[in-house]
Amino acid sequence: MFENIGEIVLLFWRTLLALPLAWRQRQKVFEQFFEIGNASLLMVCILSFFIGGVLALQTGPLLTEKSLGSYLGGIVGYSICRELAPIMMSILIAGRIGSAMAAEIGSMRVYQEIDALRTMNINPIHYLVLPRLVAMAFALPMLVIVAILVGWFGGAVVAEGNNHIGLSFQAFYFSLRQFVESKDVANGIFKTFCFALIIAVVSCHQGLMTIGGPRGIGRSVTKAVVNSIVLIVIFDYVLTRVLMLFNK
Protein backbone atom coordinates (compact mmCIF):
# COMPACT_ATOMS: atom_id res chain seq x y z
CA MET A 1 0.00 0.00 0.00
CA PHE A 2 2.61 2.54 1.08
CA GLU A 3 4.61 2.13 -2.14
CA ASN A 4 1.54 3.41 -4.01
CA ILE A 5 0.78 6.30 -1.69
CA GLY A 6 2.28 8.81 -4.15
CA GLU A 7 0.06 7.51 -6.96
CA ILE A 8 -3.00 7.68 -4.70
CA VAL A 9 -2.24 11.27 -3.71
CA LEU A 10 -1.67 12.17 -7.38
CA LEU A 11 -4.98 10.58 -8.38
CA PHE A 12 -6.72 12.50 -5.59
CA TRP A 13 -5.13 15.76 -6.72
CA ARG A 14 -6.09 15.19 -10.37
CA THR A 15 -9.65 14.39 -9.34
CA LEU A 16 -9.79 17.57 -7.24
CA LEU A 17 -8.61 19.56 -10.26
CA ALA A 18 -11.48 18.04 -12.24
CA LEU A 19 -14.10 19.08 -9.62
CA PRO A 20 -15.42 21.97 -11.77
CA LEU A 21 -16.55 19.28 -14.25
CA ALA A 22 -18.65 17.51 -11.61
CA TRP A 23 -21.84 19.27 -12.67
CA ARG A 24 -21.41 17.93 -16.21
CA GLN A 25 -21.16 14.45 -14.73
CA ARG A 26 -24.17 14.97 -12.46
CA GLN A 27 -26.15 12.09 -13.91
CA LYS A 28 -23.34 9.65 -13.11
CA VAL A 29 -22.96 11.26 -9.67
CA PHE A 30 -26.67 10.68 -8.96
CA GLU A 31 -26.43 7.10 -10.20
CA GLN A 32 -23.49 6.42 -7.91
CA PHE A 33 -25.15 8.26 -5.03
CA PHE A 34 -28.26 6.11 -5.41
CA GLU A 35 -26.10 3.00 -5.71
CA ILE A 36 -24.26 3.76 -2.45
CA GLY A 37 -27.38 4.80 -0.51
CA ASN A 38 -29.71 2.15 -1.84
CA ALA A 39 -27.23 -0.67 -1.42
CA SER A 40 -26.27 0.25 2.13
CA LEU A 41 -29.10 2.02 3.94
CA LEU A 42 -30.74 -1.07 5.42
CA MET A 43 -27.40 -2.54 6.46
CA VAL A 44 -26.38 0.79 8.03
CA CYS A 45 -29.62 0.90 10.04
CA ILE A 46 -29.28 -2.68 11.31
CA LEU A 47 -25.62 -2.29 12.17
CA SER A 48 -25.97 1.05 13.93
CA PHE A 49 -29.08 -0.02 15.88
CA PHE A 50 -27.20 -2.97 17.35
CA ILE A 51 -24.01 -0.97 17.93
CA GLY A 52 -26.03 1.52 20.00
CA GLY A 53 -27.81 -1.34 21.71
CA VAL A 54 -24.69 -3.28 22.64
CA LEU A 55 -22.94 -0.14 23.85
CA ALA A 56 -25.86 0.53 26.21
CA LEU A 57 -25.90 -3.11 27.24
CA GLN A 58 -22.17 -3.17 28.04
CA THR A 59 -21.99 0.12 29.94
CA GLY A 60 -25.54 0.50 31.31
CA PRO A 61 -25.55 -2.10 34.12
CA LEU A 62 -22.12 -0.96 35.37
CA LEU A 63 -23.15 2.71 35.39
CA THR A 64 -26.44 1.86 37.11
CA GLU A 65 -24.62 -0.18 39.73
CA LYS A 66 -22.39 2.80 40.46
CA SER A 67 -25.45 5.11 40.49
CA LEU A 68 -24.28 6.79 37.31
CA GLY A 69 -27.15 5.51 35.13
CA SER A 70 -28.16 9.04 34.16
CA TYR A 71 -24.89 9.37 32.22
CA LEU A 72 -25.73 6.49 29.90
CA GLY A 73 -27.41 8.59 27.19
CA GLY A 74 -24.41 10.89 27.09
CA ILE A 75 -21.87 8.08 26.92
CA VAL A 76 -23.74 6.18 24.18
CA GLY A 77 -24.55 9.36 22.25
CA TYR A 78 -21.01 10.74 22.46
CA SER A 79 -19.31 7.46 21.49
CA ILE A 80 -21.60 6.86 18.56
CA CYS A 81 -21.46 10.27 16.98
CA ARG A 82 -17.77 10.95 17.47
CA GLU A 83 -16.30 7.53 16.86
CA LEU A 84 -18.40 4.42 16.34
CA ALA A 85 -20.79 5.52 13.61
CA PRO A 86 -18.10 7.21 11.45
CA ILE A 87 -15.59 4.39 11.65
CA MET A 88 -17.96 1.41 11.56
CA MET A 89 -20.02 2.78 8.67
CA SER A 90 -16.88 3.72 6.75
CA ILE A 91 -15.53 0.19 7.17
CA LEU A 92 -18.90 -1.19 6.06
CA ILE A 93 -18.96 1.05 2.97
CA ALA A 94 -15.33 0.21 2.16
CA GLY A 95 -16.36 -3.45 2.10
CA ARG A 96 -19.61 -3.01 0.20
CA ILE A 97 -19.03 -0.08 -2.16
CA GLY A 98 -15.23 0.27 -2.28
CA SER A 99 -14.94 -3.35 -3.36
CA ALA A 100 -17.60 -2.84 -6.04
CA MET A 101 -15.80 0.27 -7.33
CA ALA A 102 -12.47 -1.56 -7.54
CA ALA A 103 -14.10 -4.56 -9.24
CA GLU A 104 -16.00 -2.50 -11.81
CA ILE A 105 -13.08 -0.25 -12.75
CA GLY A 106 -10.67 -3.20 -12.60
CA SER A 107 -12.82 -5.19 -14.98
CA MET A 108 -13.04 -2.18 -17.31
CA ARG A 109 -9.27 -1.98 -17.23
CA VAL A 110 -8.75 -5.69 -17.91
CA TYR A 111 -11.27 -5.75 -20.76
CA GLN A 112 -9.73 -2.65 -22.40
CA GLU A 113 -12.77 -0.44 -21.81
CA ILE A 114 -10.54 2.20 -20.22
CA ASP A 115 -8.20 2.07 -23.23
CA ALA A 116 -11.28 2.55 -25.41
CA LEU A 117 -12.18 5.68 -23.39
CA ARG A 118 -8.67 7.03 -23.84
CA THR A 119 -8.77 6.51 -27.62
CA MET A 120 -11.96 8.61 -27.63
CA ASN A 121 -10.08 11.34 -25.73
CA ILE A 122 -12.29 10.74 -22.68
CA ASN A 123 -10.31 11.12 -19.48
CA PRO A 124 -10.96 8.06 -17.23
CA ILE A 125 -10.47 10.26 -14.15
CA HIS A 126 -13.27 12.60 -15.26
CA TYR A 127 -15.50 9.76 -16.45
CA LEU A 128 -14.97 7.15 -13.73
CA VAL A 129 -13.23 8.57 -10.65
CA LEU A 130 -14.82 12.02 -10.33
CA PRO A 131 -18.49 10.87 -10.12
CA ARG A 132 -17.60 8.15 -7.62
CA LEU A 133 -15.60 10.50 -5.41
CA VAL A 134 -18.29 13.19 -5.37
CA ALA A 135 -21.10 10.69 -4.77
CA MET A 136 -19.17 9.01 -1.96
CA ALA A 137 -18.29 12.38 -0.36
CA PHE A 138 -22.02 13.18 -0.09
CA ALA A 139 -23.50 9.74 0.48
CA LEU A 140 -21.29 8.43 3.27
CA PRO A 141 -21.76 11.43 5.63
CA MET A 142 -25.52 11.21 5.02
CA LEU A 143 -25.48 7.52 5.85
CA VAL A 144 -23.54 8.31 9.01
CA ILE A 145 -26.15 10.89 10.07
CA VAL A 146 -28.75 8.13 9.74
CA ALA A 147 -26.44 5.74 11.60
CA ILE A 148 -26.00 8.20 14.47
CA LEU A 149 -29.75 8.68 14.89
CA VAL A 150 -30.51 4.95 14.64
CA GLY A 151 -27.58 4.16 16.98
CA TRP A 152 -28.94 6.55 19.60
CA PHE A 153 -32.36 4.99 19.18
CA GLY A 154 -30.88 1.49 19.59
CA GLY A 155 -29.13 2.59 22.78
CA ALA A 156 -32.34 4.13 24.13
CA VAL A 157 -34.38 1.00 23.37
CA VAL A 158 -31.92 -1.23 25.22
CA ALA A 159 -31.60 1.27 28.11
CA GLU A 160 -35.33 1.20 28.66
CA GLY A 161 -35.95 -2.46 27.90
CA ASN A 162 -33.12 -4.02 29.89
CA ASN A 163 -34.00 -4.85 33.49
CA HIS A 164 -30.47 -4.11 34.73
CA ILE A 165 -30.56 -0.58 33.34
CA GLY A 166 -34.18 0.58 33.33
CA LEU A 167 -33.48 4.09 32.01
CA SER A 168 -36.52 5.68 30.38
CA PHE A 169 -36.51 7.15 26.89
CA GLN A 170 -36.91 10.63 28.31
CA ALA A 171 -34.04 10.19 30.76
CA PHE A 172 -31.83 8.77 28.03
CA TYR A 173 -32.68 11.71 25.75
CA PHE A 174 -32.11 14.23 28.57
CA SER A 175 -28.69 12.72 29.30
CA LEU A 176 -27.81 12.74 25.60
CA ARG A 177 -28.81 16.41 25.24
CA GLN A 178 -26.78 17.25 28.32
CA PHE A 179 -23.51 15.76 27.08
CA VAL A 180 -23.64 15.74 23.29
CA GLU A 181 -23.29 19.03 21.47
CA SER A 182 -23.79 19.74 17.79
CA LYS A 183 -20.02 20.17 17.38
CA ASP A 184 -19.60 16.51 18.40
CA VAL A 185 -21.87 15.45 15.56
CA ALA A 186 -20.08 17.82 13.17
CA ASN A 187 -16.80 16.31 14.33
CA GLY A 188 -17.99 12.82 13.35
CA ILE A 189 -19.39 14.02 10.03
CA PHE A 190 -16.12 15.73 9.13
CA LYS A 191 -14.15 12.57 9.85
CA THR A 192 -16.61 10.58 7.76
CA PHE A 193 -16.17 13.01 4.87
CA CYS A 194 -12.41 12.36 4.99
CA PHE A 195 -12.97 8.59 5.15
CA ALA A 196 -15.29 8.82 2.13
CA LEU A 197 -12.52 10.45 0.10
CA ILE A 198 -10.09 7.75 1.22
CA ILE A 199 -12.44 4.91 0.22
CA ALA A 200 -13.25 6.40 -3.19
CA VAL A 201 -9.68 7.30 -4.14
CA VAL A 202 -8.09 4.08 -2.87
CA SER A 203 -10.74 1.88 -4.53
CA CYS A 204 -10.62 3.72 -7.86
CA HIS A 205 -6.82 3.67 -7.79
CA GLN A 206 -6.78 -0.09 -7.24
CA GLY A 207 -9.27 -0.52 -10.07
CA LEU A 208 -7.21 1.59 -12.46
CA MET A 209 -4.02 -0.29 -11.55
CA THR A 210 -5.54 -3.73 -12.16
CA ILE A 211 -3.49 -6.05 -14.35
CA GLY A 212 -4.11 -9.61 -15.44
CA GLY A 213 -7.44 -11.35 -15.72
CA PRO A 214 -10.09 -12.29 -13.15
CA ARG A 215 -7.40 -13.07 -10.58
CA GLY A 216 -6.04 -9.54 -10.98
CA ILE A 217 -9.52 -8.12 -10.40
CA GLY A 218 -9.87 -10.23 -7.23
CA ARG A 219 -6.50 -9.02 -6.01
CA SER A 220 -7.49 -5.40 -6.62
CA VAL A 221 -10.75 -5.80 -4.72
CA THR A 222 -8.96 -7.29 -1.71
CA LYS A 223 -6.32 -4.57 -1.76
CA ALA A 224 -8.93 -1.82 -2.13
CA VAL A 225 -10.82 -2.98 0.97
CA VAL A 226 -7.77 -3.74 3.13
CA ASN A 227 -5.92 -0.55 2.20
CA SER A 228 -9.03 1.57 2.73
CA ILE A 229 -9.60 0.12 6.20
CA VAL A 230 -5.96 0.53 7.22
CA LEU A 231 -5.94 4.15 6.05
CA ILE A 232 -9.30 4.85 7.71
CA VAL A 233 -8.00 3.61 11.07
CA ILE A 234 -4.73 5.56 10.76
CA PHE A 235 -6.51 8.75 9.65
CA ASP A 236 -9.09 8.28 12.41
CA TYR A 237 -6.38 8.68 15.01
CA VAL A 238 -4.71 11.58 13.20
CA LEU A 239 -7.99 13.44 12.61
CA THR A 240 -9.18 12.85 16.17
CA ARG A 241 -5.92 14.25 17.48
CA VAL A 242 -6.10 17.30 15.18
CA LEU A 243 -9.78 17.95 15.95
CA MET A 244 -9.02 17.82 19.67
CA LEU A 245 -6.84 20.90 19.22
CA PHE A 246 -9.77 22.79 17.68
CA ASN A 247 -12.23 21.61 20.31
CA LYS A 248 -10.28 22.92 23.29
Next chain:
Amino acid sequence: MNASAPNPYGVSVQVRGLRKSFDGQEVLKGIDLEVLPGEIFVIMGPSGSGKSVLLKHIIGLDPPDDGEILINGESIQTPEIASKYRLALVFQSGALLNSLTVGENVGLYLTEHRLKSPEEISKIVSEKLEAVGLKDVADKMPNELSGGMKKRVAIARALVIEPQLILYDEPTSELDPLSAVVIGEEILKLKNEIHVTSIVVSHDRELAFGVADRIAVINEGRIVIIGTPDKMKKTSDPLVQRFLNADFKREPQTKSL
Protein backbone atom coordinates in the same frame (compact mmCIF):
# COMPACT_ATOMS: atom_id res chain seq x y z
CA MET B 1 -11.41 16.94 -31.04
CA ASN B 2 -13.99 18.32 -33.37
CA ALA B 3 -16.24 15.66 -34.82
CA SER B 4 -18.12 18.10 -36.98
CA ALA B 5 -15.01 19.12 -38.98
CA PRO B 6 -14.82 17.70 -42.50
CA ASN B 7 -12.46 14.83 -43.08
CA PRO B 8 -11.21 15.14 -46.64
CA TYR B 9 -8.07 13.07 -46.22
CA GLY B 10 -6.54 10.65 -43.82
CA VAL B 11 -3.32 11.39 -41.99
CA SER B 12 0.16 10.00 -42.58
CA VAL B 13 1.83 7.84 -39.94
CA GLN B 14 5.55 7.45 -39.50
CA VAL B 15 7.12 5.03 -37.04
CA ARG B 16 10.83 5.55 -36.45
CA GLY B 17 13.12 3.25 -34.49
CA LEU B 18 10.33 2.13 -32.15
CA ARG B 19 11.51 -0.03 -29.24
CA LYS B 20 9.53 -1.39 -26.33
CA SER B 21 10.32 -3.85 -23.56
CA PHE B 22 8.09 -5.43 -20.93
CA ASP B 23 9.80 -6.84 -17.82
CA GLY B 24 13.16 -6.89 -19.59
CA GLN B 25 11.83 -8.70 -22.66
CA GLU B 26 12.14 -6.62 -25.82
CA VAL B 27 8.89 -6.87 -27.78
CA LEU B 28 9.56 -4.22 -30.43
CA LYS B 29 13.15 -4.08 -31.63
CA GLY B 30 13.38 -0.95 -33.74
CA ILE B 31 10.32 -0.72 -35.98
CA ASP B 32 10.45 1.65 -38.94
CA LEU B 33 7.51 2.13 -41.27
CA GLU B 34 5.50 4.81 -43.02
CA VAL B 35 1.80 4.77 -43.83
CA LEU B 36 0.55 7.20 -46.46
CA PRO B 37 -2.64 9.28 -46.12
CA GLY B 38 -5.71 7.32 -47.22
CA GLU B 39 -3.80 4.05 -47.43
CA ILE B 40 -4.91 0.68 -46.08
CA PHE B 41 -1.80 -0.76 -44.45
CA VAL B 42 -2.01 -4.30 -43.13
CA ILE B 43 0.43 -5.62 -40.54
CA MET B 44 0.70 -9.40 -40.43
CA GLY B 45 2.81 -11.73 -38.40
CA PRO B 46 2.76 -14.72 -36.08
CA SER B 47 1.18 -14.52 -32.63
CA GLY B 48 3.41 -12.73 -30.12
CA SER B 49 5.36 -10.89 -32.81
CA GLY B 50 4.41 -7.47 -31.38
CA LYS B 51 1.60 -6.43 -33.75
CA SER B 52 -0.93 -5.35 -31.13
CA VAL B 53 1.76 -3.62 -29.04
CA LEU B 54 2.75 -1.67 -32.16
CA LEU B 55 -0.88 -0.65 -32.69
CA LYS B 56 -1.20 0.59 -29.09
CA HIS B 57 1.91 2.71 -29.59
CA ILE B 58 0.63 4.17 -32.85
CA ILE B 59 -2.53 5.46 -31.14
CA GLY B 60 -0.59 6.65 -28.10
CA LEU B 61 -1.93 4.25 -25.49
CA ASP B 62 1.59 3.06 -24.63
CA PRO B 63 4.69 5.28 -24.52
CA PRO B 64 7.72 3.95 -26.43
CA ASP B 65 11.02 3.18 -24.67
CA ASP B 66 12.82 4.59 -27.67
CA GLY B 67 11.92 5.94 -31.10
CA GLU B 68 8.91 7.99 -32.12
CA ILE B 69 5.56 7.88 -33.85
CA LEU B 70 4.57 10.84 -35.98
CA ILE B 71 1.06 11.70 -37.13
CA ASN B 72 1.32 14.14 -40.05
CA GLY B 73 4.83 14.86 -38.80
CA GLU B 74 3.82 15.52 -35.16
CA SER B 75 4.71 13.22 -32.28
CA ILE B 76 1.81 11.18 -30.92
CA GLN B 77 3.10 11.93 -27.41
CA THR B 78 2.38 15.67 -27.69
CA PRO B 79 -0.71 16.53 -25.60
CA GLU B 80 -2.40 18.51 -28.40
CA ILE B 81 -2.41 15.61 -30.84
CA ALA B 82 -5.68 14.19 -29.45
CA SER B 83 -7.48 17.47 -30.05
CA LYS B 84 -5.86 18.08 -33.42
CA TYR B 85 -6.43 14.74 -35.15
CA ARG B 86 -9.28 12.27 -34.87
CA LEU B 87 -7.87 8.80 -34.27
CA ALA B 88 -9.83 5.64 -33.54
CA LEU B 89 -8.97 2.08 -32.58
CA VAL B 90 -11.25 -0.90 -33.11
CA PHE B 91 -10.20 -3.33 -30.39
CA GLN B 92 -9.96 -7.07 -30.98
CA SER B 93 -12.60 -7.66 -28.31
CA GLY B 94 -14.65 -4.62 -29.31
CA ALA B 95 -14.00 -3.12 -25.84
CA LEU B 96 -17.58 -1.89 -25.62
CA LEU B 97 -18.51 -0.46 -22.23
CA ASN B 98 -20.61 -3.22 -20.70
CA SER B 99 -22.55 -0.86 -18.44
CA LEU B 100 -23.90 1.12 -21.41
CA THR B 101 -26.34 0.14 -24.14
CA VAL B 102 -25.12 -0.30 -27.70
CA GLY B 103 -26.55 3.10 -28.64
CA GLU B 104 -24.88 4.81 -25.67
CA ASN B 105 -21.59 3.12 -26.60
CA VAL B 106 -21.75 4.32 -30.19
CA GLY B 107 -22.71 7.86 -29.18
CA LEU B 108 -20.34 8.04 -26.22
CA TYR B 109 -17.78 10.27 -27.93
CA LEU B 110 -20.41 12.82 -28.95
CA THR B 111 -22.16 12.69 -25.56
CA GLU B 112 -19.03 13.11 -23.46
CA HIS B 113 -17.60 15.90 -25.60
CA ARG B 114 -21.06 17.52 -25.88
CA LEU B 115 -20.74 17.93 -29.61
CA LYS B 116 -24.40 17.37 -30.53
CA SER B 117 -27.84 17.49 -28.97
CA PRO B 118 -29.30 14.18 -27.69
CA GLU B 119 -31.68 14.05 -30.70
CA GLU B 120 -28.85 14.53 -33.18
CA ILE B 121 -26.73 11.94 -31.36
CA SER B 122 -29.57 9.44 -31.54
CA LYS B 123 -29.90 10.06 -35.30
CA ILE B 124 -26.14 9.72 -35.89
CA VAL B 125 -26.04 6.52 -33.82
CA SER B 126 -28.80 4.98 -35.95
CA GLU B 127 -27.01 6.03 -39.15
CA LYS B 128 -23.68 4.58 -38.09
CA LEU B 129 -25.23 1.35 -36.87
CA GLU B 130 -27.05 1.01 -40.18
CA ALA B 131 -23.79 1.72 -42.01
CA VAL B 132 -22.28 -1.39 -40.45
CA GLY B 133 -25.38 -3.46 -41.14
CA LEU B 134 -26.96 -3.35 -37.69
CA LYS B 135 -30.54 -2.30 -37.05
CA ASP B 136 -32.66 -2.28 -33.90
CA VAL B 137 -29.75 -3.05 -31.58
CA ALA B 138 -29.30 0.42 -30.07
CA ASP B 139 -31.21 -0.50 -26.91
CA LYS B 140 -29.50 -3.84 -26.38
CA MET B 141 -26.66 -4.38 -23.94
CA PRO B 142 -23.27 -5.48 -25.35
CA ASN B 143 -23.53 -8.90 -23.68
CA GLU B 144 -26.62 -9.63 -25.79
CA LEU B 145 -24.60 -9.39 -29.01
CA SER B 146 -22.55 -11.97 -30.88
CA GLY B 147 -18.80 -11.49 -31.40
CA GLY B 148 -19.28 -10.27 -34.97
CA MET B 149 -21.98 -7.80 -33.95
CA LYS B 150 -19.77 -6.44 -31.16
CA LYS B 151 -17.00 -5.82 -33.69
CA ARG B 152 -19.38 -4.03 -36.00
CA VAL B 153 -20.66 -1.90 -33.10
CA ALA B 154 -17.02 -1.08 -32.29
CA ILE B 155 -16.53 0.02 -35.91
CA ALA B 156 -19.72 2.13 -35.69
CA ARG B 157 -18.35 3.72 -32.50
CA ALA B 158 -15.12 4.52 -34.34
CA LEU B 159 -17.05 5.97 -37.31
CA VAL B 160 -18.88 8.43 -35.06
CA ILE B 161 -15.52 10.11 -34.42
CA GLU B 162 -15.20 10.65 -38.21
CA PRO B 163 -11.62 9.47 -37.88
CA GLN B 164 -8.66 10.50 -39.98
CA LEU B 165 -6.82 7.38 -38.85
CA ILE B 166 -8.55 4.16 -37.91
CA LEU B 167 -6.68 1.20 -36.45
CA TYR B 168 -8.14 -2.31 -36.43
CA ASP B 169 -6.81 -5.00 -34.10
CA GLU B 170 -7.63 -8.41 -35.57
CA PRO B 171 -10.97 -7.26 -37.00
CA THR B 172 -11.96 -10.67 -38.36
CA SER B 173 -10.76 -12.95 -35.57
CA GLU B 174 -13.51 -15.18 -34.12
CA LEU B 175 -15.78 -14.30 -37.05
CA ASP B 176 -17.38 -16.63 -39.57
CA PRO B 177 -16.22 -16.12 -43.19
CA LEU B 178 -19.37 -14.18 -44.18
CA SER B 179 -19.03 -11.71 -41.28
CA ALA B 180 -15.31 -11.41 -42.07
CA VAL B 181 -16.17 -10.39 -45.64
CA VAL B 182 -18.62 -7.77 -44.32
CA ILE B 183 -15.89 -6.30 -42.10
CA GLY B 184 -13.44 -6.28 -45.03
CA GLU B 185 -15.99 -4.48 -47.18
CA GLU B 186 -16.50 -1.92 -44.40
CA ILE B 187 -12.78 -1.20 -44.30
CA LEU B 188 -12.70 -0.69 -48.08
CA LYS B 189 -15.85 1.45 -48.00
CA LEU B 190 -14.31 3.80 -45.44
CA LYS B 191 -11.22 4.21 -47.57
CA ASN B 192 -13.24 4.93 -50.70
CA GLU B 193 -15.86 7.17 -49.10
CA ILE B 194 -13.98 9.22 -46.51
CA HIS B 195 -10.37 8.49 -47.51
CA VAL B 196 -9.47 7.50 -43.99
CA THR B 197 -6.01 6.06 -43.34
CA SER B 198 -6.39 2.50 -42.07
CA ILE B 199 -3.90 0.30 -40.27
CA VAL B 200 -5.10 -3.26 -39.88
CA VAL B 201 -3.39 -5.85 -37.70
CA SER B 202 -4.49 -9.29 -38.77
CA HIS B 203 -3.59 -12.94 -39.20
CA ASP B 204 -6.27 -13.23 -41.84
CA ARG B 205 -4.55 -13.71 -45.21
CA GLU B 206 -7.83 -13.40 -47.14
CA LEU B 207 -8.56 -10.05 -45.50
CA ALA B 208 -5.01 -8.79 -45.93
CA PHE B 209 -4.80 -9.56 -49.63
CA GLY B 210 -8.40 -8.41 -50.15
CA VAL B 211 -8.10 -4.91 -48.66
CA ALA B 212 -4.44 -3.94 -48.35
CA ASP B 213 -2.65 -1.33 -50.42
CA ARG B 214 0.53 -2.49 -48.73
CA ILE B 215 1.37 -5.24 -46.29
CA ALA B 216 4.09 -5.41 -43.64
CA VAL B 217 5.16 -8.70 -42.10
CA ILE B 218 6.50 -8.45 -38.57
CA ASN B 219 8.35 -11.20 -36.74
CA GLU B 220 9.94 -11.17 -33.29
CA GLY B 221 9.57 -7.39 -33.00
CA ARG B 222 11.13 -6.56 -36.36
CA ILE B 223 9.67 -5.69 -39.76
CA VAL B 224 10.65 -8.48 -42.17
CA ILE B 225 9.23 -6.99 -45.36
CA ILE B 226 6.91 -4.22 -46.55
CA GLY B 227 5.29 -4.26 -49.97
CA THR B 228 2.19 -4.50 -52.10
CA PRO B 229 0.15 -7.72 -52.01
CA ASP B 230 1.66 -8.69 -55.38
CA LYS B 231 5.17 -8.16 -54.09
CA MET B 232 4.35 -10.30 -51.06
CA LYS B 233 3.19 -13.17 -53.21
CA LYS B 234 6.38 -13.05 -55.25
CA THR B 235 8.86 -12.62 -52.42
CA SER B 236 11.37 -15.38 -51.87
CA ASP B 237 11.79 -14.63 -48.17
CA PRO B 238 11.34 -18.07 -46.57
CA LEU B 239 9.63 -16.79 -43.40
CA VAL B 240 7.12 -14.72 -45.37
CA GLN B 241 6.45 -17.61 -47.74
CA ARG B 242 5.98 -19.99 -44.82
CA PHE B 243 3.60 -17.57 -43.11
CA LEU B 244 1.59 -16.78 -46.21
CA ASN B 245 1.34 -20.34 -47.46
CA ALA B 246 0.90 -22.22 -44.20
CA ASP B 247 -1.76 -24.89 -44.58
CA PHE B 248 -2.78 -28.23 -43.16
CA LYS B 249 -0.97 -31.22 -44.60
CA ARG B 250 -3.20 -34.21 -44.40
CA GLU B 251 -1.81 -37.64 -45.07
CA PRO B 252 -3.84 -39.61 -47.61
CA GLN B 253 -5.99 -42.16 -45.83
CA THR B 254 -5.03 -45.81 -46.28
CA LYS B 255 -7.19 -48.81 -45.72
CA SER B 256 -6.43 -50.06 -42.27
CA LEU B 257 -9.04 -52.77 -42.03
